[in-house]
Every structure is written in structure tokens, then in C-alpha cells.
Amino acid sequence: MVSTCLRWLSITVLIASLCTIELTGQENQDALFIKQIHNQILTEGSCYDWLTHLSEEIGGRLAGSEESEIAVRYTRDVLADYADTSYLQPCTVPYWDRGDEEVVKIINAQGNLTIDIGGLALGNSVGTGPDGIKAEVVEVKTLDDVRSLGIEGINGKIVFYNRPMDPTQIRTFYAYGGAVDQRVNGPAVAAEYGAIGTLVRSMTTVSDDNPHTGVTRYKEGGPQIPAIAISTNDADLLHDMLEKEVVDAFMYTNCRMVDEAKLSYNVVAEIKGSTYPDEIILVGGHMDSWDVGGGAHDDGAGCVHSMQVLETLMALDYQPKRTLRCVLFMNEENGLGGGRAYAEASAAKGEWHMAAIESDAGGFTPRGFSCDANDDIFPGFYRQLLKWNDLLEPYFLGFVKGGSGADISPLKGQNGLLMGFRPDSQRYFDYHHTAIDRISAVNERELKLGAAAITSMVYLLDNYGISKGDE
Ligand SMILES: [Zn+2]
Incomplete structure (x- = not known):
């Protein structure tokens, strides 16, 4: 009985001393x-x-x-x-105001189907004016697509940027970085070739109905056209319609830069x-x-x-x-x-x-x-x-x-x-x-x-x- 107690005591002392040794280190x-x-x-x-x-x-x-x-x-x-x-x-800081309403509709070639898809104007975007704008939609994946189509393919149209974030990127910020030029610079580039508006697929990895806003930048002294983000589900819908037929879009926003x-x-x-x-x-x-x-x-x-x-x-x-x-x-x-x-x-x-x-x-x-x-x-x-x-x-x-x-x-x-x-x-x-x-x-x-x-x-x-x- 005594020897068991002593053994336990010595084990306890050993454990205590080990702990003490560990705790003395700065680490x-x-x-x-x-x-x-x-x-x-x-x-x-x-x-x-x-x-x-x-x-x-x-x-x-x-x-x-x-x-x-x-x-x-x-x-x-x-x-x-x-x-x-x-x-x-x-x-x-600049003070940009979204205004009170954004409207995006897509209209099929026969004009017998109009879908109200909604959206969020991009930050710094100009408004459409009180009557909104309506034009044929041209879908692109990249800014270079716009340059390739040139004035002939872009002038007077609404450019729809529809390149998804790359789902294979494990670090989602890399996927964001690989897609966000459409939003930041896409409207400015489309405007150079005569587009009158831009719709941009939302920067997200999910398929849902939430549009994602974010900044867009115009070139200094360059043309400025309205830019609205649409949800990934709506981007897919618009893409599917464009596969089959000519589609027009209507855009309205009264957003504006209030104070530079x-x-x-x-x-x-x-x-x-x-x-x-x-x-x-x-x-x-x-x-x-x-x-x-x-x-x-x-x-x-x-x-x-x-x-x-x-x-x-x-x-x-x-x-x-x-x-x-x-x-x-x-x-x-x-x-x-x-x-x-x-x-x-x-x-x-x-x-x-x-x-x-x-x-x-x-x-x-x-x-x-x-x-x-x-x-x-x-x-x-x-x-x-x-x-x-x-x-x-x-x-x-x-x-x-x-x-x-x-x-x-x-x-x-x-x-x-x-x-x-x-x-x-x-x-x-x-x-x-x-x-x-x-x-x-x-x-x-x-x-x-x-x-x-x-x-x-x-x-x-x-x-x-x-x-x-x-x-
Ligand atoms: Zn942030």
C-alpha cells in the first residue's frame, strides 16, 4: 500500500516537473x-x-x-x-448615389415575351436617363471579345459580359481576380466601341438570384455608359435565350455621381x-x-x-x-x-x-x-x-x-x-x-x-x- 502511494507520488512529481520545464520556455x-x-x-x-x-x-x-x-x-x-x-x-471620397430604382427586362425577338430580371447598378455608373435604354444584346466573355467584334459588332448595342468565376480555383479570391475585369473595365471598353449600355454577370461562385454590385471605372475623358449587374441565374437565362434567338434588353437606373x-x-x-x-x-x-x-x-x-x-x-x-x-x-x-x-x-x-x-x-x-x-x-x-x-x-x-x-x-x-x-x-x-x-x-x-x-x-x-x- 505504502509502495503504491510512493510510486504515485513519484509519478506525480515527475509530471509536475515536466510541466514546469515546459512552462519555463518563452515559447x-x-x-x-x-x-x-x-x-x-x-x-x-x-x-x-x-x-x-x-x-x-x-x-x-x-x-x-x-x-x-x-x-x-x-x-x-x-x-x-x-x-x-x-x-x-x-x-x-466620391459620393455616388444608387437612386431609387433599377429595371432590367429581357425581351425576345418576337416581342411577345418580356422577363423582368432586375439588377444592381455598378458603383460609379451613370444613369440611363428618364426613359431608360433599349437595344439588342450582344454576349461576350472577355474584353478582348469586344475589341474583336469592333465597332461594327458593338455599336448601338447592350454588351452582356458573361464570364463566370472559375470554379476550379481553390482560393476564390483568385477566381474573383480572374473575372472582375469585366465589371471594373468592361463598361469603359464597351463604350469605346459604341455600346450604349452594359449588363455584367455577378461576381460569385453560386447560382442564385442575388445581383452583386461593385465598382466600375470609366476612362478619363472617355465615353460613359450605364452598367448594371445581374444575378448568375439571370445571366444563365439570358445566355440560354441568346443561344436560340435575338434578344433585346431594357435598362433603367437613375444612379448618379453626386460629388466627386x-x-x-x-x-x-x-x-x-x-x-x-x-x-x-x-x-x-x-x-x-x-x-x-x-x-x-x-x-x-x-x-x-x-x-x-x-x-x-x-x-x-x-x-x-x-x-x-x-x-x-x-x-x-x-x-x-x-x-x-x-x-x-x-x-x-x-x-x-x-x-x-x-x-x-x-x-x-x-x-x-x-x-x-x-x-x-x-x-x-x-x-x-x-x-x-x-x-x-x-x-x-x-x-x-x-x-x-x-x-x-x-x-x-x-x-x-x-x-x-x-x-x-x-x-x-x-x-x-x-x-x-x-x-x-x-x-x-x-x-x-x-x-x-x-x-x-x-x-x-x-x-x-x-x-x-x-x-
Ligand atoms: Zn472589402
Whole structure:
């Protein structure tokens, strides 16, 4: 009996000493703190409540709109409680208004079948005028198709861009990147060849009835024609009709550019670094969204992820060594006015952003971070990041090369590390730029795990720094 007790005692001591040995390592202190970050956010984090307010109480926050101004005030008020300083940084944004109605009808050759398919005007589009426009539809897959058809094939017609996002791409952002030129530049190119309007297949991987808006850009001084996105189901319907016969379309929208240069603001909140105040770590998302829906995934999620970093570090009594700055950028969607204004102000002050992390890929389950920097310094940065793989592996987080975020990309010249938060991307384009991008599309736990991933990365960057040399 005694010998059994002694044996158990010695085993207990052995286990305790093993635990002690493990816990003395810096890596285990880091592992413990990263776990505390996750515990704190999963049980006490406010990000989902903030996102509910942004998405449902305030709603879509197109740059220049009243909603965007309300969101600026709301987030600044929240952030003021978690930062040493908070301020509004002026920037110039376009203010485009959708108007009150969009009509798209397709009409068969005999004129005895008219189908009202509806749509969403593309951001920055001009209107059709009060009578709308009606013309024969010509379907194309690419901008080069338009160039090949030339004025003879395009003049006086409505060009229908109908190239789907590539379903075989595992990373859906690559599929988006491979298709989005139709929306961004398609109307301008069609206009050059005399088209009078454009219909664009929605940028999504699903077949459904939701049109997806998004920015289009005209060439400076070039012709401007109205552009409306139609759902993937309606694009397939129109395609099927065009296989059989000549089809006309009717388009109406009274959207318009209200103000090319309106005053707006980025929201900035900062905790000064205790040891290296001149080394800045930025975490941010974009405040503006499209006007339809609530901008929940795009990019309310990125805003509240970033706000959650500050709330969490305060709750855990963590005093950063480096200056930590949360930035909610204005006008990512249709101009990047906020990102440019931030970079210009930063350059004027001679700042160095050691690292900048942007969350603009939704509030889905975190996968890790994409990393970018100038070519000569990137390999050294990346090798340092990979040393943290063991700490991040329990959370299924890793690093990939390439890409960060649109708002922080103008900071690349400062020779720091740029990162994009990368959640699972399979459902992002179900909601992107639609009326259904609302809080109901966001899973609270997934959103919080994303905030915890970003906070963990901020902690590691702050605690260790990252150097241009390969230390
Ligand atoms: Zn976005």
C-alpha cells in the first residue's frame, strides 16, 4: 500500500516537473498568452455586438453617405475607450448615389415575351436617363471579345459580359481576380466601341438570384455608359435565350455621381509603444461598404476584428512595446481615398510601419495570413514568421506568400511587413457586395476566432518585432 502511494507520488512529481520545464520556455509563455487571447475573445469579446450594430442599426455605409458618417462617429466612440488617443483623419471620397430604382427586362425577338430580371447598378455608373435604354444584346466573355467584334459588332448595342468565376480555383479570391475585369473595365471598353449600355454577370461562385454590385471605372475623358449587374441565374437565362434567338434588353437606373470629392474620414486609435514607440504595428479594415445590405462580411468584419485587438489587449492588461494603431479606412470600395490619405500623412511624418495587417476577406473561420513586402526584404521576414508556426498550429493558422490588403498597400514603400488576414474563402462570394451581406450571414464564433487570430499575430509581432535582416 505504502509502495503504491510512493510510486504515485513519484509519478506525480515527475509530471509536475515536466510541466514546469515546459512552462519555463518563452515559447510556452507565448502559447499560454495566445490561449488567453482566444479565451478572452471567445467568452467576452464584443466584436459580434459591434458588427450587429454596424450592419443592422447603421446599415450599408457607402463612402460619402450619411450612414458612413454615423459609422465613423460610432466606431470612434467605441475605440476611444481602448486607446491612448483616437482621432478622425480627413480624406476625400466620391459620393455616388444608387437612386431609387433599377429595371432590367429581357425581351425576345418576337416581342411577345418580356422577363423582368432586375439588377444592381455598378458603383460609379451613370444613369440611363428618364426613359431608360433599349437595344439588342450582344454576349461576350472577355474584353478582348469586344475589341474583336469592333465597332461594327458593338455599336448601338447592350454588351452582356458573361464570364463566370472559375470554379476550379481553390482560393476564390483568385477566381474573383480572374473575372472582375469585366465589371471594373468592361463598361469603359464597351463604350469605346459604341455600346450604349452594359449588363455584367455577378461576381460569385453560386447560382442564385442575388445581383452583386461593385465598382466600375470609366476612362478619363472617355465615353460613359450605364452598367448594371445581374444575378448568375439571370445571366444563365439570358445566355440560354441568346443561344436560340435575338434578344433585346431594357435598362433603367437613375444612379448618379453626386460629388466627386467629398470630405470624409478614417478612424484612427492608437496605443503608444512603451519601448519602441517609433515602430508601428497597424491593424485595420475598411469602414465603407456597398449601399445594399449591411456590409457585414465586407468589411464590417475587418473593422470589428481590428477593434477587438485593442479591447482584448486592454482586458488582458497587455502594454504593447511597439505603437499599436487600429485604422478603419474609408472608401476602399470605390476609390481608396482613405488608404491614400493615410499613407500620405504617414509619409509626411516620416513614420515606419514595421507591420500592417488588413482584414478584408470576411468573418469566416481563420486560416492564417498572406504576407507581402519588397522583394529584397521579404525572404528574411518570411523566415522569421515561419518560426511561429508551432505556436499557431493549434489554431489551424499558417502563412502564405503574396498579397495583403488594398488600404495598406500604399504603405509598401515604407519597407515593412504587410499582411492580409485570410479566413476560409469558400462562402465569401456568396455575400460579397449584395443585399444579403448582413449579420445573419456571420457566425459569431467564426468571427471571434478571426479576431483572436489577428490579436495573436499582433502580440507576436509586438513582442519580438520583425527585422529587415535575417536574425
Ligand atoms: Zn472589402
